[in-house]
Amino acid sequence: xxxxxxxxxxxxxxxxxxxxxxxxxxxxxxxxxxxxxxxxxxxxxxxxxxxxxxxxxxxxxxxxxxxxxxxxxxxxxxxxxxxxxxxxxxxxxxxxxxxxxxxxxxxxxxxxxxxxxxxxxxxxxxxxxxxxxxxxxxxxxxxxxxxxxxxxxxxxxxxxxxxxxxxxxxxxxxxxxxxxxxxxxxxxxxxxxxxxxxxxxxxxxxxxxxxxxxxxxxxxxxxxxxxxxxxxxxxxxxxx
Amino acid sequence: xxxxxxxxxxxxxxxxxxxxxxxxxxxxxxxxxxxxxxxxxxxxxxxxxxxxxxxxxxxxxxxxxxxxxxxxxxxxxxxxxxxxxxxxxxxxxxxxxxxxxxxxxxxxxxxxxxxxxxxxxxxxxxxxxxxxxxxxxxxxxxxxxxxxxxxxxxxxxxxxxxxxxxxxxxxxxxxxxxxxxxxxxxxxxxxxxxxxxxxxxxxxxxxxxxxxxxxx
Numbered sequence: 001x002x003x004x005x006x007x008x009x010x011x012x013x014x015x016x017x018x019x020x021x022x023x024x025x026x027x028x029x030x031x032x033x034x035x036x037x038x039x040x041x042x043x044x045x046x047x048x049x050x051x052x053x054x055x056x057x058x059x060x061x062x063x064x065x066x067x068x069x070x071x072x073x074x075x076x077x078x079x080x081x082x083x084x085x086x087x088x089x090x091x092x093x094x095x096x097x098x099x100x101x102x103x104x105x106x107x108x109x110x111x112x113x114x115x116x117x118x119x120x121x122x123x124x125x126x127x128x129x130x131x132x133x134x135x136x137x138x139x140x141x142x143x144x145x146x147x148x149x150x151x152x153x154x155x156x157x158x159x160x161x162x163x164x165x166x167x168x169x170x171x172x173x174x175x176x177x178x179x180x181x182x183x184x185x186x187x188x189x190x191x192x193x194x195x196x197x198x199x200x201x202x203x204x205x206x207x208x209x210x211x212x213x214x215x216x217x218x219x220x221x222x223x224x225x226x227x228x229x230x231x232x233x234x235x236x237x238x239x240x
Numbered sequence: 241x242x243x244x245x246x247x248x249x250x251x252x253x254x255x256x257x258x259x260x261x262x263x264x265x266x267x268x269x270x271x272x273x274x275x276x277x278x279x280x281x282x283x284x285x286x287x288x289x290x291x292x293x294x295x296x297x298x299x300x301x302x303x304x305x306x307x308x309x310x311x312x313x314x315x316x317x318x319x320x321x322x323x324x325x326x327x328x329x330x331x332x333x334x335x336x337x338x339x340x341x342x343x344x345x346x347x348x349x350x351x352x353x354x355x356x357x358x359x360x361x362x363x364x365x366x367x368x369x370x371x372x373x374x375x376x377x378x379x380x381x382x383x384x385x386x387x388x389x390x391x392x393x394x395x396x397x398x399x400x401x402x403x404x405x406x407x408x409x410x411x412x413x414x415x416x417x418x419x420x421x422x423x424x425x426x427x428x429x430x431x432x433x434x435x436x437x438x439x440x441x442x443x444x445x446x447x448x449x450x451x452x453x454x455x456x
Contacts, residue, residue, distance in 0.1 A: 054437075054441070055437060057440075058436060058437035058438075058440045058441055059398070059433050059436045059437050059440075060397075060398040060399070060400075060401045060412075060436055061398070062401040062402060062404075062412065063401055063412060063429065063432060063433045063436060064433075066412065066415075066416075066429050067429050067430070067433055070419070070425040070429060071425055071426050071429050071430060074425055074426050075242075075426050149304055152306075153304075153305070153306040153307065153308075154306075155306075156306035156307075156308040156309055157306075157308060157402070159308070160308075160404070160405050167306065167308060167309055167312070170309065170312070171312070174316060179320065180312075180313070180316035180317050180320060181317045181320055181321075184309065184312060184313040184316065184317060185313075187309055188301070188305045188309055188310070188313065191304070191305045191306055191309065192301055192304050192305050195304040195305070196304070
C-alpha cells in the first residue's frame with residue numbers, strides 16, 4: 001500500500017472517531033433522559049418514554065440511517081450533512097438501548113435509599129440527583145461499555161450511505177488496488193484496537209466512580225449482550 | 241410531507257420477496273450461530289490452554305469488530321482465495337459466525353449454571369465423559385438458555401439489512417432498488433422500517449411466551 005492510500009485510511013479513522021464521539025454523546029443524553037423518564041410518576045411520561053424505547057429498539061440501525069438520510073429531506077425538507085445524519089440515527093437508536101441500562105440501574109438501587117430521601121423531605125429532583133444517580137451511575141458503566149463497543153461497530157454502517165469513514169476508505173483502497181485481503185485485515189485490526197482502548201478507558205472510569213461511592217469494582221463477568229430484542233424486559237445488561 | 245399509497249402498493253410484491261430472503265438469512269444464520277457457538281463454548285472448556293487461548297482470541301476479535309467489515313472481508317477475500325459462494329451464502333456465514341461469538345457466552349453461562357451436584361452424580365454413576373455432556377449437562381444447560389438465545393435471534397434480525405451491502409436483495413435491498421428505479425424514497429423505506437418494528441415486536445411476544453413455558 002502506498003502512503004497516499006494510508007492517508008485515506010487515516011482520514012477514515014478520524015471520521016469514525018468523530019462519529020463515535022458525537023453519537024455516543026447523543027446516545028448518553030438520550031439514555032439518561034428517557035431512562036429517568038421511565039421512572040417518572042406520571043403514567044403518560046412513562047408511556048411515552050417506553051414507546052420511544054420500543055420503536056427505536058424495534059427497528060434496525062441501518063434502516064434508521066437510511067430513513068434519516070433519504071426520507072427526512074424529502075418528507076420534511078430537512079437536509080442533514082451526512083455526519084449529522086449518522087450521528088442522529090446512531091445516537092437515537094443506541095440511546096434507546098442505553099435507556100434500558102439507566103432504568104435497570106435506577107431500579108437496582110436499594111429502595112431504603114429512596115425512602116430515606118423521602119423521610120428527609122427531598123424533592124423528587126433532589127432525590128434523583130443526590131441519592132439515586134450517584135449510586136446508580138457506577139453500576140451502569142460495564143453495560144455502557146458493552147454498548148459503546150456496539151456503537152463503534154454500528155458506525156461502520158454509515159459507509160453504506162457514502163460517508164467517508166474507516167470502512168468506506170477500505171472500499172476505496174480495495175478498488176484502487178484490486179485486492180482485498182490485506183486492507184480488510186488492517187481495517188479489522190484497527191477496529192479491534194479502538195474497541196480494546198475503549199474497554200480499557202471504561203474500566204478505569206468504573207474503578208474511579210466505584211471508589212467514589214466506596215465500592216470495589218467487581219470481578220468482570222463477560223456476558224456481552226448484543227443489541228437485544230425489543231420488548232423483552234432483559235435487554236442490554238439485563239443478562240437474561 | 242406527501243405520502244403516496246400507490247407507491248406502497250407497487251412496492252408490496254418486492255417487499256414480500258425481501259421478507260422471504262430476510263427470513264431465510266435469519267433462519268440459516270441462527271442455525272449456524274447456535275451450532276458454532278456451542279462448539280466454541282465446549283472448546284473453551286477443554287483442559288488444554290493451547291486450544292482455549294486461540295479460540296478465546298479469535299472469538300474476542302470477531303465479537304469486537306463490525307459485522308459489516310467482516311461481510312466485506314468474506315465477500316471480497318474468499319473469491320481471491322478461490323472460494324466463490326453466492327452473496328446470500330456469504331452473508332449467512334458472516335452473520336452466523338459473528339453471532340456465534342455471542343451465543344458462545346450464553347452457552348457458557350448455561351453450562352456454569354448447572355449445579356455441581358449433577359457433575360458429581362455423573363461421576364458417581366461412572367458415566368463416560370461424552371455421555372455426561374450428552375445426557376446430563378447439555379440438556380439442562382440448553383433448556384435454561386433458550387430465552388437468551390432468542391434475544392440474539394431478534395438482534396440478528398436487525399442486522400440482516402447489512403446484507404444489502406454485499407448485494408443480497410433482502411428487505412432493505414429491495415427497498416433501495418425500488419426507490420432508485422421509481423425515485424420514491426419515502427414510502428419503501430418507511431414501510432420496511434415499520435415492518436421491522438412489527439416483526440421484532442411479534443418475535444419478542446413469542447419469546448416471552450416461550451420463556452414462560454420453559455422456565456416454569
